[in-house]
Amino acid sequence: MATFFLVIIYLAFISLGLPDSLLGVAWPVMQLEYGARLETAGLLFMTIAGGTIISSLASGTVLKRFGTGNVTFVSCLMTAGALLGFTFAPSLVWLIICAIPLGLGAGSVDAGLNNYVATHYKAHHMSWLHCFWGVGATLGPIIMSQFISEQNSWRQGYLTIAGIQFALVVILFFTLPLWNKVARNSNITLSEESEDSKSLFYDEDAKNIKPLKIRGVKLALISFLFYCGVEATMGLWGSSFLVNVKELPVAVAAQWVSLYYAGITIGRFITGFITLKVSNRTLIRVGQITALAGAALLFLPLPSSFSLVGFIMIGLGLAPIFPCMLHETPARFGKEHSQTIMGYQMAVAYTGSTFMPPLLGFIASQSTIGIFPFFIVVFVAAMIFGSEKLNVLLKNKDLLKGKNTNSKVL
Known part of the structure; x- marks a missing residue:
């Protein structure tokens, strides 16, 4: 039963990813229809x-x-209704109105399902859970590009996604009794970590320290801010960059953006296995370097085909970063404050998703969308800066603990 129910949760996360990539892909066509600014x-x-x-x-x-x-x-029902509203929206005002329940529904599902899986299933399922978000985020542009290329209708794309969401709503309705039943039967412990892996910043007075005053927390928040800035900016403005700068057809640009999300999806699926052998810290670093290399391909004056490689590389690079940073929280800062710090991290992550892409849009409207690669490079570099500074603190603290342990033995 637990395995069957996990499939339902994965389907719910697919539905969470489906709408996330639609707006950026459809906007070049929507902008013309509504006569809106970029x-x-x-x-x-x-x-x-x-x-x-x-x-x-x-x-x-x-x-x-x-x-x-x-x-x-209820959240999936709100999301489905909002997408249906997008389909029939007669003006930009209605799009803004429908955007409100679309966002409200997504946040509750994200927080609820992450917590449920973390509590009742083993740790490697977290990477696969976010992999299935990528499945939805990949399918969204593919579905939308089909309707744009064949019927030149972004509304039909939104209608199709809304139909998929309503189908999931029906499934969730009939499986409502299973949630508590699976929770009661679950025998997975909250943590598979050993007792000696408390935290590199843990001490006996940890309970008296305010979470934001723990060394390294602010650097971790910087990493989350710029990670989500990169991920969301790629999704929202990638298609506009390819259409307006690389002069690709809208449908082709949408397919390339879908390959970016495919990189995230495939990368997170593979990460679920790699985490059994490789540390989170190593995976985060390799992912950041890969993303920076992909961003460089967009930044350099190379043929359009290199942009496709860059999109895929950035997707593959981003894949392990977010789930691994979330999983590292208790090891970095201790279980005493991990839940509170996790909340801070998610809030800052959504802040990055909220304000970073519009910032680029505003600057691009005053200049050109050609600045897109520059922003991606800067965001990735800032993320690496925060992450590596935190790694230095972790390493120094680890060495200090080792010296203290040795002195006690002597």
């Missing part, structure tokens, strides 16, 4: 992400009161 996509994206931030912050109280199953069901 940066309007940033406003819509910011509205969606703002709703996600609000529902994520409130998710703890909501989930505790209504349960993960009920919240997931």
Whole structure:
């Protein structure tokens, strides 16, 4: 039963990823139909992400009161209704109105399902859970590009995705009784870590320290901010960059963006196995270097085919970073404060998704979307800076602990 139910959760995460990549892919066509400015996509994206931030912050109280199953069901229903609203929206005002429930629904599902899997299933399922988000984010542009290329209709693309969401709503409705049943039967412990891996920044007075004052927390938050800045900016403006700068057809640009999400998806599937042999810290570093190399391909004056390679490399590079950074939280800062710090990390992550892409849109509207590669390189470099500074602190603290241990033995 637990395995069958895990499939339902994976399907829910696919539905979470489906709408995330639609706006950026469809915007070049939507912009022409509505006669809107380029940066309007940033406003819509910011509205969606703002709703996600609000529902994520409130998710703890909501989930505790209504349960993960009920919240997931209602959130998916809100998302499906919002996508249907996008389909028939007669003006930009209606798009903004529909963007609100789209964001509110996504935040609660994200927080609820992550917590449920972390509590009731083994650790490697976390990477695969985010892999299935990538499945949805990859399918979204593919579906949209088909309707744009064959019928020149972005509305039909949104209608199809809404139909898929409503199908999931029906499945979730009939599986509502299973949520509590699986939770009661679960015998997975909350952590598979040994007792001696508390935290490199842990001490006996940890319970008296405010989480934000723990060394390294702010550097971790910087990494989350710029990671989500890169991921969301690629998804929102990648298609516009390919269409307006590389002069690709809209449908082809949408397919290339879908390959970027495919890189994230495939990378996270593989990461689920690699985590059994390779440390999170190593995977994060390799992923960041790969993403930086892909961003360099976009930045350099190379033929369009190199841009495709760059999109895929950035997707593959980003794949392990987010789930591995989440999984590292207790090891970095101790279980005493990990839940609170996890909340800070998610809030900062959504902040990056909310404000970084519109910032690029605003600057691009005053200049050109050709600045897109420069922003991606800067965001990736800032993420690496925060991560590597944190690694230095971790290494120094580890060495200090080793010396203290040796002195006690002597």
